[in-house]
Amino acid sequence: MIVQIDSLLTIPGIVIAKDTMQIPVEKRFPKAIIFDMDGVLVDSEPYHIEVEKRMFQKVGVDVSDEEHASYMGTATDVMWRQIIEKRQLSHDEEEMTRLTNQEGIPFFSALEKLEPMPGLRKLLDFLENKKVPMAVASSSNPETVQIIIDKLGLRKYFRHTISSGSVGKSKPAPDVFLHAAKLLGVEPENCLVIEDSKNGIKAAKSAGMFCVAYGGASSESQDQGEADIVVDDFEKLTRLLFAED
Numbered sequence: 162m163i164v165q166i167d168s169l170l171t172i173p174g175i176v177i178a179k180d181t182m183q184i185p186v187e188k189r190f191p192k193a194i195i196f197d198m199d200g201v202l203v204d205s206e207p208y209h210i211e212v213e214k215r216m217f218q219k220v221g222v223d224v225s226d227e228e229h230a231s232y233m234g235t236a237t238d239v240m241w242r243q244i245i246e247k248r249q250l251s252h253d254e255e256e257m258t259r260l261t262n263q264e265g266i267p268f269f270s271a272l273e274k275l276e277p278m279p280g281l282r283k284l285l286d287f288l289e290n291k292k293v294p295m296a297v298a299s300s301s302n303p304e305t306v307q308i309i310i311d312k313l314g315l316r317k318y319f320r321h322t323i324s325s326g327s328v329g330k331s332k333p334a335p336d337v338f339l340h341a342a343k344l345l346g347v348e349p350e351n352c353l354v355i356e357d358s359k360n361g362i363k364a365a366k367s368a369g370m371f372c373v374a375y376g377g378a379s380s381e382s383q384d385q386g387e388a389d390i391v392v393d394d395f396e397k398l399t400r401l402l403f404a405e406d
């Protein structure tokens with residue numbers, strides 16, 4: 162089911178229709194919220210794309226933007242497995258993953274500071290005040306997750322910051338979300354996930370969780386149709402999550 166929030170159908174200068182949908186009452190006031198990292202906490206997908214493009218160039222594989230976008234939200238080893246299989250290359254998946262991390266980790270470490278997505282800190286403060294337990298569940302490797310969370314200055318909000326690399330299969334498999342729910346001590350059906358990628362949304366839905374798709378900065382290439390609701394503004398999401406009516 163997909164619900165567009167406050168979508169304005171317009172012809173230049175004239176609003177034709179305004180469609181404001183709500184989060185179903187039973188899904189408001191969630192018992193726990195699990196955040197995806199890249200593309201939700203921070204607009205970092207362009208950095209991953211840059212690092213991966215450098216790698217494609219180094220090893221001489223031609224990956225179209227469309228194919229590249231299909232790997233968004235999944236772990237680096239899963240991306241390489243698919244690239245290698247598709248082209249029947251002799252490259253070693255583990256070695257390619259190691260080299261990509263070797264390129265990526267110093268790249269992320271060298272970034273001066275990262276800015277959280279607009280309105281995110283307000284949402285996190287609000288959730289913290291309401292004592293809603295929060296975790297991060299990412300397909301990025303464990304070291305990159307820690308680097309990014311620290312550079313964002315958001316560590317204090319999250320009880321757990323989890324990389325799928327340390328818990329089982331990567332998104333689109335549900336493992337990382339189920340693991341996060343377990344750590345938070347909340348049943349999957351009572352967890353709400355905020356995701357941006359098609360692979361991440363699939364993972365959240367396979368975990369049996371309510372999924373909010375964040376239509377933020379770098380999500381244009383992603384089909385978010387499997388999400389329960391699409392929101393492009395965290396302030397709006399705060400209002401919708403805690404609406405009393």
Ligand SMILES: O=P(O)(O)OC[C@H]1O[C@@H](O)[C@H](O)[C@@H](O)[C@@H]1O
Nearest residue numbers: 198199209233234237299300301
């Ligand atoms: O699950 P997250 O936080 O969106 O992480 C996604 C990213 O994880 C990385 O490891 C991939 O190489 C990226 O291409 C991918 O988009």
